Amino acid sequence: EDQVTQSPEALRLQEGESSSLNCSYTVSGLRGLFWYRQDPGKGPEFLFTLYSAGEEKEKERLKATLTKKESFLHITAPKPEDSATYLCAVQAYSNYQLIWGAGTKLIIKP
């Protein structure tokens, strides 16, 4: 069964304290892994798509990496405006529907 697990559920950091969020997945034939950011009361906002193990993508203070079993979202020197819930989803070749994790709520304290 295709499955996505995100950890931790919540993460509190001081401004400038770098860390990583984890997305572990099991899927029969990965077509793509997606990262989204969701602010309170808003819809998910697309960040990255990763397609193959070893791939990395960066955007400002965020960098996403992918292995055959998991993906990491690295946050370098975060700012309070990076506070949000980060969602991970996978798509299999056998079924284009996205399977979503429950998300990691990130809080950056000034």
Next chain:
Amino acid sequence: NAGVTQTPKFRVLKTGQSMTLLCAQDMNHEYMYWYRQDPGMGLRLIHYSVGEGTTAKGEVPDGYNVSRLKKQNFLLGLESAAPSQTSVYFCASSYTGSRLAGGPDTQYFGPGTRLTVL
């Protein structure tokens, strides 16, 4: 370019009442989706559409119906609302879901509708 829009933003229903949620997109996307989001759970797919005039069931379709009469619109209906349908509903759209397309399948989301059923 408004992207994906949803109406209404908030709604309170009594058990047994019916309502329709409207989703509109101006990106000429073929695929459209309806999700629900509940605390502590990932987004769950209710129904989706691969093109005008087509609909299909997702993971949690019971109690919901959909229609896609125009390419840019996707309607979600609740015929007889139940408290278990209290949730936040998101609509999304994408260029394609076909594995033959070869390209990215990024879904773009609307702002959501918060529904409470009493």
